Amino acid sequence: MTQNRPYLFLNRLVVVTHTGVIAYDETFHLGVNIIRGVNSSGKSTIANFIFFALGGNFENWTTEALKCREVFAEVNINGAVVTLRRYIGEGSNKPMNIFWGAYEASRKNAIEWQTYPYRQTAQTTSYTNILFKALNFPEVKNTDTDSNITMHQLLRLMYIDQDTPTQSLFRFERFDLPLTRQTIAEVLLGVYDDTLYTQRLNLRTAQKLQEDKKRQYEHLNRLFSRSGTETNLEAIQAQIEDTRQEYNSNEEKIVELKATQRVRTNTRTATNSEVLQQALSSTKSALKTTQEQADQLEFDVFDSRQFIKTLEKRVYDLNNSLLTRKTLGELPLTHCPQCLSLLDANHPESICLLCKQPLTEDAEKANAKRLLVEMELQIKESEGLLEEKEKQLLDLRGQLVVLQQRVRLEQKQLDAAISNVQSTRDDRIDALLIRQGELTRQLEYLAEQIKIVSVLKQLKSELEELAATIKGLQLEIEDKEARQRANFDKAMRKIKEYTLQILKADLDRQEEFKNPRNLEIDFMKDVFTLDGGNNFSASSKTYFKNAVLFAIFFAGVELDYFRYPRFILCDNMEDNGMEKIRTQNFQKAITDISNGLKNPHQIIFTTSMVNDDLNNTPLCIGREYSSNDKSLRMKSQ
Amino acid sequence: MLVYHPAFDLYHCVFRILQILEHMKRKDVEVDRLRIWDFYLTFPNEARKIRFPQDLKELKRVFKSNAPNPYEDLMDAKRILLRMRSYQEAALKCLASYKLIDTEELNRGIIRRTDQTIPDEIKEKLAQLNIEQQNVLKLVEGFNELPLFGKSGLKERTGLIDFKYDPK
Numbered sequence: 090m091t092q093n094r095p096y097l098f099l100n101r102l103v104v105v106t107h108t109g110v111i112a113y114d115e116t117f118h119l120g121v122n123i124i125r126g127v128n129s130s131g132k133s134t135i136a137n138f139i140f141f142a143l144g145g146n147f148e149n150w151t152t153e154a155l156k157c158r159e160v161f162a163e164v165n166i167n168g169a170v171v172t173l174r175r176y177i178g179e180g181s182n183k184p185m186n187i188f189w190g191a192y193e194a195s196r197k198n199a200i201e202w203q204t205y206p207y208r209q210t211a212q213t214t215s216y217t218n219i220l221f222k223a224l225n226f227p228e229v230k231n232t233d234t235d236s237n238i239t240m241h242q243l244l245r246l247m248y249i250d251q252d253t254p255t256q257s258l259f260r261f262e263r264f265d266l267p268l269t270r271q272t273i274a275e276v277l278l279g280v281y282d283d284t285l286y287t288q289r290l291n292l293r294t295a296q297k298l299q300e301d302k303k304r305q306y307e308h309l310n311r312l313f314s315r316s317g318t319e320t321n322l323e324a325i326q327a328q329i330e331d332t333r334q335e336y337n338s339n340e341e342k343i344v345e346l347k348a349t350q351r352v353r354t355n356t357r358t359a360t361n362s363e364v365l366q367q368a369l370s371s372t373k374s375a376l377k378t379t380q381e382q383a384d385q386l387e388f389d390v391f392d393s394r395q396f397i398k399t400l401e402k403r404v405y406d407l408n409n410s411l412l413t414r415k416t417l418g419e420l421p422l423t424h425c426p427q428c429l430s431l432l433d434a435n436h437p438e439s440i441c442l443l444c445k446q447p448l449t450e451d452a453e454k455a456n457a458k459r460l461l462v463e464m465e466l467q468i469k470e471s472e473g474l475l476e477e478k479e480k481q482l483l484d485l486r487g488q489l490v491v492l493q494q495r496v497r498l499e500q501k502q503l504d505a506a507i508s509n510v511q512s513t514r515d516d517r518i519d520a521l522l523i524r525q526g527e528l529t530r531q532l533e534y535l536a537e538q539i540k541i542v543s544v545l546k547q548l549k550s551e552l553e554e555l556a557a558t559i560k561g562l563q564l565e566i567e568d569k570e571a572r573q574r575a576n577f578d579k580a581m582r583k584i585k586e587y588t589l590q591i592l593k594a595d596l597d598r599q600e601e602f603k604n605p606r607n608l609e610i611d612f613m614k615d616v617f618t619l620d621g622g623n624n625f626s627a628s629s630k631t632y633f634k635n636a637v638l639f640a641i642f643f644a645g646v647e648l649d650y651f652r653y654p655r656f657i658l659c660d661n662m663e664d665n666g667m668e669k670i671r672t673q674n675f676q677k678a679i680t681d682i683s684n685g686l687k688n689p690h691q692i693i694f695t696t697s698m699v700n701d702d703l704n705n706t707p708l709c710i711g712r713e714y715s716s717n718d719k720s721l722r723m724k725s726q
Numbered sequence: 727m728l729v730y731h732p733a734f735d736l737y738h739c740v741f742r743i744l745q746i747l748e749h750m751k752r753k754d755v756e757v758d759r760l761r762i763w764d765f766y767l768t769f770p771n772e773a774r775k776i777r778f779p780q781d782l783k784e785l786k787r788v789f790k791s792n793a794p795n796p797y798e799d800l801m802d803a804k805r806i807l808l809r810m811r812s813y814q815e816a817a818l819k820c821l822a823s824y825k826l827i828d829t830e831e832l833n834r835g836i837i838r839r840t841d842q843t844i845p846d847e848i849k850e851k852l853a854q855l856n857i858e859q860q861n862v863l864k865l866v867e868g869f870n871e872l873p874l875f876g877k878s879g880l881k882e883r884t885g886l887i888d889f890k891y892d893p894k
Contacts, residue, residue: 395795398795399795403730403732406732407730407732407735409738409851410732410737410738410741411737412848412851413737413740413741413848414737416848422824423824423825424829425823426819426820427819429819429822432823464730
């Protein structure tokens, strides 16, 4: 999984009130950003605004926050400066407005903002889709639940707020599926691979198809072997060949037998019945030929009629076309036929109004006339032919009646003459004809067999192909899964390393932190333990949780394949009675690690007890807020 | 050999469009709807293949009873309509340049007759219709109420123009 290190940094945050006053406007930088202020001075409100502006779903606004109308966040996503805007208010799943450019430019441009909804549907793209694309994240498909991984879901691991209990890593959510948490972690840790998902799906489809085909194959095969016939294509073809040969030789025999009679008639005086028979068979064949001719002619006549009808229609159409051309030509052109703008009405008669060329009789018109003449000729010719054919047809029909009468008569005479005497020759012919009938049926049956055998053959080759596909997919999936596991293990080792480092940096408060050995994180269950336990004092729990979340962040900054956007927002450093000296020590530990990192990253945290070494340095953002001078200024200064 | 076909004759296309505009009961018509009507006026035999709505079942019977004619039937109606498109568009521009239809409306994809009169000579011919053409123009009236877009709209029922990406 090669990625170009996705990142998302906050450049600037602007909050505007309903009266249009800019209540907050600060710029942020890479590395550590500290928002300072006493309790209830609006630090958390700012943190929530950041979370919300970046795409989080936030509902529990303070009354102070609800006085604000909108929040702007100018962010840098993988090098692209984008301004995000969201409207503050009751209700969840608010849409996001996106402007592709800096905040200053966005204020002057009302048109190029785009609005994207929170949720994605079949027709619409959500803002998560847009931000994921900008971050170069894969689209996270989730078939088992319809809860897609959204920007909000990712931010749950990047924003440490105060409302979430200390035993959970993920920001609290009412309906929180284990699989969702697992997927969030897989996406951020760079383990999630959308091609793997597609391959798994392909594998499942291929396996199902294979089962179906196998069943079909076995079923056919069973039927076939039970009937005891050949399952071999060549054998059946040989059988067909044999049958056909016998059929042909029989046919010859029949012809021969029939012919011998004729020879005999020539050598001796024909019997009465033989004469009659001959007459009858010649009349019969004449009848057959005549009938065929009549049928053919009938078809021809019908065809010619349709042809003439179509031709006539075309002549009529062409006449209308010529008329349209002529009459419209007499109308004045008022608009240009190309651009439809109005034309100058004053122009000399002799030149073209449009191209300004001298006017002549156009060749196109002559061509149309030529076509017309040609088609009329064609009609005349076809009509002549048709008439001829119709006459012939009438003639043939007359002959047919005569022939039919004659056949009937001759048959009657013959019947009377031979009075059911059958010769040995006739017996043999009859036997041969019966055999021919049998052979025909056998040929039909064999043709049917061939069809089934080729279906079997087809199925077999399809099954082979499927097996190959499945094997290939399985190998690729195994390969990817192994890589995933390796990456995940590496990620977890790195996270553990950082966690232990941060824990060891703690003051001498919690016994277990002094010599920690093993860290376990289960993202699916949202459980994390140190050497098998997490039963520390309340403040130590907070310390431990922050250590783990910062460790994930630091690991993400360091490891290339992480998708974690190298941004963390922390608003709970002083929760649960954390001592001043302890939180300040934590701030220092974090800042030290941050300073040691080569890759660009951004940390934003809030504190009421800022470390003295860090206070009033460029790391601090904005004023130090107090209960008289809160973070949000509702009136313009 | 049939060398001429009105489908690819610009002037005949002008003639047909005028014929439709003269016979239709509405004030204006969308370009795509007019193109479909024009197609059936050119190839009345193709109307056999339309999925008719319930209330037009009488017309359906009329068209379904037409015998197939190898000289008239089309292999791929959709492609033919696509090929006719340039002729139809040129014909509309031509009509606009003679001020027979409204230029501004045409630019918005709507065809509307102006009060410019059609020369009597053509007008007379426009009124002459064989039974097949009369039926097609009845079809035009019958499809008047049918929406152009969407499922069960004119585009979908005739299968002549894609309807999937229509505005909603």
